[in-house]
Amino acid sequence: MVTAPVFWPNGKAYLFTGGQYYRYDPATQRVDPGYPKPIAGNWPGLWGDRIDAGIVWPKGQAYFFRDNQYMRYDIAADKVDAGYPLPIGPNWPGLPGRVR
Numbered sequence: 001m002v003t004a005p006v007f008w009p010n011g012k013a014y015l016f017t018g019g020q021y022y023r024y025d026p027a028t029q030r031v032d033p034g035y036p037k038p039i040a041g042n043w044p045g046l047w048g049d050r051i052d053a054g055i056v057w058p059k060g061q062a063y064f065f066r067d068n069q070y071m072r073y074d075i076a077a078d079k080v081d082a083g084y085p086l087p088i089g090p091n092w093p094g095l096p097g098r099v100r
Helices: none
Strands: 004-007 013-017 020-025 053-057 061-066 069-074
Touching: 004 053, 004 061
Parallel strands: none
Antiparallel strands: 004 013, 013 020, 053 061, 061 069
16 A cells, blocks of 8 residues: 655655555656665665655655654755654644654
8 A cells, every 4th residue: 555655856756655665657657667666775864664644845855754753855965854753743733743
């Protein structure tokens, strides 16, 4: 089951399921060759076993959520920003404190 589809600025869709992810090309309507791949080792600093939700912000950052925590991913640097994960509740006012 895909838990976190995320549309990336490179025109690809990344679909996370368990500890793996797929890179989908909307232009060809196919998964790119060589996928799925493990999250661990391919998404520096991101949880390697599960992502519950994700969203790309227009300022070059993506946010990934799991249980009651989130991480900010710097797209240009291709890694999680220092100081994460953080709790969802106090940092995202009005949202539930958990995503799962």
